[in-house]
Amino acid sequence: MKETLTTIESAIGRLKTPEDKLRAAFELWTVRAFERMRTSSEAAELLESTFGFAQDSVNQGYRSFENVIVPVLKSHSKLRIAKPRVSAEKTARILSGAVRGFKIVAKYVRELRSLIH
Numbered sequence: 001m002k003e004t005l006t007t008i009e010s011a012i013g014r015l016k017t018p019e020d021k022l023r024a025a026f027e028l029w030t031v032r033a034f035e036r037m038r039t040s041s042e043a044a045e046l047l048e049s050t051f052g053f054a055q056d057s058v059n060q061g062y063r064s065f066e067n068v069i070v071p072v073l074k075s076h077s078k079l080r081i082a083k084p085r086v087s088a089e090k091t092a093r094i095l096s097g098a099v100r101g102f103k104i105v106a107k108y109v110r111e112l113r114s115l116i117h
Contacts, residue, residue, distance in 0.1 A: 001061045004028060008068055018076035022069060022095075026116045029065050030099045034112050037103075062100070066092035 008028045012021040066089070073088035086094075099116060106112035 021072045062096045
């Protein structure tokens with residue numbers, strides 16, 4: 001997980017717009033894990049077992065991901081004229097929760113990407 005977060009931070013550091021940064025972050029955090037789960041029965045089994053046995057660890061991972069995207073969201077809100085009604089931290093939490101659900105309902109990688117975009 002730390003390696004993935006480091007990869008995300010590196011990738012978003014090279015991009016210019018907040019939209020591109022968020023797309024990259026969700027691609028690396030969500031879509032890659034989804035692809036692994038869909039192509040490897042062992043990865044799918046491991047992922048499914050973490051929901052029951054390591055929920056605290058999973059939740060901590062998502063909080064860490066949220067902490068990575070908060071600065072992107074804050075930079076986006078600085079570009080806007082009106083002050084956002086929802087904080088960057090709360091927006092990150094909402095987005096993080098949404099992609100958890102997207103991984104459950106999406107059947108294919110293309111569908112997951114569509115839901116994220």
